[in-house]
Amino acid sequence: xSRLTQIRVLLLxxxxxxxxxxxxxxxxxxxxxxPPSQMVSALFDLxxxxxxxxxxxxxxxxxxxxxxxxIIVGLFVAVVLxxxxxxxxxxxxxxxxxxxxxIFVFYPLFIVIFGLNDRPKVLIGFMLAVVNVIASTLNxxxxxxxxxxxxxxxxxxxxxxxxxxxxxxxxxPNIFTGVKLAIAHAFVGVLAAEFILSTGGLGYQxxxxxxxxxxxEMYAILLLILIIVAVVNSFLLAWERRLRQRRGLV
Amino acid sequence: xxxxxxAGAARYQRALDLTLLMLAIVALWQxxxxxxxxxxxxxxxxAAKNAYTILxxxxxxxxxxxxxxxxxxxxxxxxxxxxxxxxxxxxxxMAGDVLEPLLAALYSIPKLMFFPVVTLFCxxxxxxxxxxxxxxxxxxxxLFTMSAVRNIKMVYLKTGRVMNLTTLQMMTTIAFxxxxxxxxxxxxIGISASLIGVILCELFGSSKGVGFLLMNAMENNITVDISxxxxxxxxxxxxxxxALMAIDEHLxxxx
Amino acid sequence: MHKPNAASAKTTSAVAxxxxxxxxxxxxxxxPARAGAPxxxxxxxxxxxxxxxxxxxxxxxxxxxxxxxxxxVAGLIAPTEGKVEFDxxxxxxxxPDGIGVVFQEDASFPWLTVWDNLIFGLKRxxxxxxxxRDKVEWALNLTSLGGFRNAYPAQLSGGMRQRxxxxxxxxxxxRLILLDEPFxxxxxxxRLLMGDETLNLWRATGATIMLITHALDEAAMLxxxxxxxxxxxxxxxxxxxxxxxxxRDSRIATSENxxxxxxxxxxxxxxxxxxxxxxxxxAR
Numbered sequence: 060x061s062r063l064t065q066i067r068v069l070l071l072x073x074x075x076x077x078x079x080x081x082x083x084x085x086x087x088x089x090x091x092x093x094p095p096s097q098m099v100s101a102l103f104d105l106x107x108x109x110x111x112x113x114x115x116x117x118x119x120x121x122x123x124x125x126x127x128x129x130i131i132v133g134l135f136v137a138v139v140l141x142x143x144x145x146x147x148x149x150x151x152x153x154x155x156x157x158x159x160x161x162i163f164v165f166y167p168l169f170i171v172i173f174g175l176n177d178r179p180k181v182l183i184g185f186m187l188a189v190v191n192v193i194a195s196t197l198n199x200x201x202x203x204x205x206x207x208x209x210x211x212x213x214x215x216x217x218x219x220x221x222x223x224x225x226x227x228x229x230x231x232p233n234i235f236t237g238v239k240l241a242i243a244h245a246f247v248g249v250l251a252a253e254f255i256l257s258t259g260g261l262g263y264q265x266x267x268x269x270x271x272x273x274x275x276e277m278y279a280i281l282l283l284i285l286i287i288v289a290v291v292n293s294f295l296l297a298w299e300r301r302l303r304q305r306r307g308l309v
Numbered sequence: 310x311x312x313x314x315x316a317g318a319a320r321y322q323r324a325l326d327l328t329l330l331m332l333a334i335v336a337l338w339q340x341x342x343x344x345x346x347x348x349x350x351x352x353x354x355x356a357a358k359n360a361y362t363i364l365x366x367x368x369x370x371x372x373x374x375x376x377x378x379x380x381x382x383x384x385x386x387x388x389x390x391x392x393x394x395x396x397x398x399x400x401x402x403m404a405g406d407v408l409e410p411l412l413a414a415l416y417s418i419p420k421l422m423f424f425p426v427v428t429l430f431c432x433x434x435x436x437x438x439x440x441x442x443x444x445x446x447x448x449x450x451x452l453f454t455m456s457a458v459r460n461i462k463m464v465y466l467k468t469g470r471v472m473n474l475t476t477l478q479m480m481t482t483i484a485f486x487x488x489x490x491x492x493x494x495x496x497x498i499g500i501s502a503s504l505i506g507v508i509l510c511e512l513f514g515s516s517k518g519v520g521f522l523l524m525n526a527m528e529n530n531i532t533v534d535i536s537x538x539x540x541x542x543x544x545x546x547x548x549x550x551x552a553l554m555a556i557d558e559h560l561x562x563x564x
Numbered sequence: 565m566h567k568p569n570a571a572s573a574k575t576t577s578a579v580a581x582x583x584x585x586x587x588x589x590x591x592x593x594x595x596p597a598r599a600g601a602p603x604x605x606x607x608x609x610x611x612x613x614x615x616x617x618x619x620x621x622x623x624x625x626x627x628x629x630x631x632x633x634x635x636x637v638a639g640l641i642a643p644t645e646g647k648v649e650f651d652x653x654x655x656x657x658x659x660p661d662g663i664g665v666v667f668q669e670d671a672s673f674p675w676l677t678v679w680d681n682l683i684f685g686l687k688r689x690x691x692x693x694x695x696x697r698d699k700v701e702w703a704l705n706l707t708s709l710g711g712f713r714n715a716y717p718a719q720l721s722g723g724m725r726q727r728x729x730x731x732x733x734x735x736x737x738x739r740l741i742l743l744d745e746p747f748x749x750x751x752x753x754x755r756l757l758m759g760d761e762t763l764n765l766w767r768a769t770g771a772t773i774m775l776i777t778h779a780l781d782e783a784a785m786l787x788x789x790x791x792x793x794x795x796x797x798x799x800x801x802x803x804x805x806x807x808x809x810x811x812r813d814s815r816i817a818t819s820e821n822x823x824x825x826x827x828x829x830x831x832x833x834x835x836x837x838x839x840x841x842x843x844x845x846x847a848r
Contacts, residue, residue, distance in 0.1 A: 063407055067411060070411075071411075090429070091429040092429070148326060149326040149330050150330070152330060156550045158502075159501035159502075159549065161508045161509065163508075163509060163512060164508070164512075164523060164542050164543065167523065167526075168535060171348065171350065171530070171532065171535070172350070206671045207671060209635075209665070209671075210665070210667070210671045212658070212659055213638065213663070213664065215658070215659060215688075216688065220688065224684075224688075228675040229675070231675060243417045243419075247421065250419050250422060251419070251421045254421060254424070255512060265422065265425060266425075269425040269428075281423075281425075284419070284422055288418050305674075305675075305716050306675065306716070306718055307716075307719070308718075
């Protein structure tokens with residue numbers, strides 16, 4: 060472990076310790092925050108009882124569908140927009156302002172259209188995720204060196220082969236960054252949708268526990284989500300670092 | 310350099326593009342309206358007309374004031390605190406190196422999960438919206454400011470030293486102007502995110518604000534109101550981000 | 565003593581007797597006007613034949629259309645006027661079989677290992693696995709890349725990456741290899757060594773080579789014939805025959821003839837280079 064990582068870990072432990080002490084001594088009201096140690100034990104109880112497993116599967120399933128859809132649609136749209144510069148220029152304001160628009164305000168609309176099931180929240184997760192893939196892929200396609208396109212012509216590749224074997228691999232580091240952001244945004248979208256109004260999932264469980272004044276369970280699920288996000292993030296980061304190292308981008 | 314004639318043509322082209330884009334969006338909306346019918350959403354025309362009526366009502370402006378107040382306080386606090394912390398972390402290499410990955414991790418966590426925590430501490434009302442707004446915006450301001458301070462070219466600072474500037478003069482005449490464009494990019498992203506944060510907070514649970522009005526319309530299933538409030542919120546968000554983007558572009562032109 | 569021949573057409577020479585591989589007839593190329601820039605006449609009028617098995621170099625001032633000429637020969641650009649034939653067949657807007665190109669910029673695929681870079685073209689051509697493997701081994705040995713087969717291009721130096729591109733061209737066994745300033749980004753010593761290796765490859769493969777370069781000594785040392793181009797629009801001022809034997813290497817750079825030849829090339833090019841640099845100043 061590097062010295063910086065050691066300091067980082069110590070810092071996090073110190074923050075947790077301070078919270079623990081503050082909660083135990085009553086400096087922070089236990090109605091507001093329960094001690095970190097209790098969050099952990101509550102999470103253990105929850106997992107052992109198996110009560111949240113199905114909710115977790117539901118949320119992660121919705122996120123996975125949203126991400127897969129975002130990748131497929133995003134790649135396709137980016138390749139098309141890249142091939143049609145005129146259309147791309149016209150669409151550009153949408154891409155530029157997209158993340159300043161609260162996409163969640165469409166959620167009520169989607170519920171009215173699709174009904175109160177899993178589809179509206181998948182759609183919200185997809186909508187938040189897809190533009191990351193489009194923007195990053197376009198960025199990557201712009202950076203494909205011209206000499207690689209010429210090489211493809213010398214090797215007599217077909218149009219489809221050029222996209223599959225030259226352009227997408229060349230843009231892969233940027234596309235990966237887009238996928239990483241898409242996953243983060245799909246988490247935000249699906250969890251928020253569940254929280255606002257839904258019939259199940261981890262976001263719904265938080266909302267339910269919150270309105271039920273069940274702090275122990277609420278903080279346990281919060282901790283669970285934090286752990287999931289941290290694990291997924293560090294996995295993606297490590298993968299990205301390996302990819303970029305191989306390409307000499309670090 | 311572009312000739313004035315060509316610049317004029319480019320501007321015309323851009324205006325045309327924008328008009329076509331708006332028409333396309335309205336057409337898409339109309340298409341969904343025709344497919345979905347009035348129970349799902351209002352037609353663009355009905356929504357716009359209703360939005361116009363809403364914008365003339367006192368009830369709306371009372372709630373808008375709450376939203377704008379929360380948004381304004383959040384932005385003011387996060388600008389001061391974000392830039393301050395950012396400069397500090399930019400100057401202190403060790404602290405910056407330790408905290409940067411933690412901040413980046415925090416940035417990718419869905420902040421909305423902390424909504425219950427925020428309301429537990431601040432109650433339902435103005436201050437939870439403010440805190441939630443800050444939570445969404447401040448990290449990008451810190452990260453961009455920190456990177457801007459670190460990226461100040463050493464040769465500029467050396468030039469300043471050759472000119473015998475005092476530390477304060479160095480800060481005001483070299484460091485800040487040099488770092489401003491990048492800092493502003495952070496501000497732009499942060500401020501837009503804060504607006505989303507405030508609206509989200511009002512959607513989740515509040516008793517006032519435009520987000521509350523939307524949630525209210527949704528609970529009462531008044532399609533034409535849902536469409537109108539959605540339209541108003543999105544128009545405002547685009548307005549804010551468009552203005553910030555124009556300033557951002559202007560600042561980066563000199564680079 | 566050999567003297568470099570001006571106007572090679574007049575003298576009977578060994579090269580002139582060889583059959584044509586590439587013929588260019590009355591080529592003109594104009595790049596159409598683009599946003600903010602007027603149309604540019606890049607090349608022509610120009611006619612040329614490249615003989616089977618020869619090493620032909622093109623020198624000329626920067627911006628004279630050397631690379632455009634190469635891309636016209638390769639079939640990457642269709643000229644606005646004129647006819648291109650490769651091996652008796654007209655070249656139309658696609659790269660014909662039997663032509664390989666090595667570009668100045670690094671064109672190795674950074675997402676593939678050296679081995680996968682080399683086998684890439686063979687796979688797409690449907691060459692059976694064991695045959696393809698043998699060819700890749702052969703090209704790796706020829707370019708001394710054997711020890712780096714599992715490396716990614718990012719782990720190699722610029723010179724080694726250019727070798728990967730050369731080897732990737734060689735495995736396809738082209739009859740004509742087009743080299744577009746392939747050593748332009750390398751340092752002087754590496755360039756001399758790469759020059760020697762290029763001569764070895766030329767002898768080992770029996771392919772015809774057309775080399776674009778701005779380095780007069782490189783052209784003088786490597787070629788059977790050197791075509792000297794004018795400033796834009798590029799035309800051939802003169803085609804010089806060097807008369808070197810086929811087993812030459814970089815040591816000829818110390819010979820008297822080499823000095824005379826390089827001096828002759830420079831005397832042809834000096835005025836053109838001045839003209840070209842004035843043009844580019846005006847264009848700013």
